[in-house]
Amino acid sequence: MTRRLTPEEKELWDHVAAGVKPRRRRVSTPVVPPAPAAQPNAAKPAKRRTVVLKPAAKPEPATALRPAPDPFDLTGLDGKRATRLRKGELEIEGRIDLHGLTLDPAHAALNDFIAAARGSNKRVVLVITGKGEGEGGALKRLVPMWLREAPLASWIAALSPAHARHGGAGAIYVYLRRRRSA
16 A cells, blocks of 8 residues: 655655656657558558567677686596595605694795605695684685695695594695606
């Protein structure tokens, strides 16, 4: 149910409406000539068709968005080794605990740790990021990205979330590539 306007509201509405111009309409209607009088042997005029133009489809963006690659991709390992890594059955040869550190010191410590582990021919190391919110949550998201950046990416064969006995969602197994002797 609608209510009626008060005299003040009506006066205000009239004042506002007086300053508004109607929009021009761009609707074009086809002009249909009047139908001629029926003649006995005259051919019927053809019906006019109205053509409706559809707007052109939007072009695809030059760079289509792709989902981020899975940081825990185990394609660098054979099936049995990937399964053993995922289950936490491979021997952990080194570990670093990053939770409690801020981002810049954690990034530097991670780079140094991976370089040292590679230098001493370790194959499986554990990186503990922590599960928590705040800095711990940031490390949990950023460490896999850091491990997939140069120069570390060329040294790493696979990453996997740790098994519950090694920290679960708050830790990452890093499987390092063998160093090639020159």
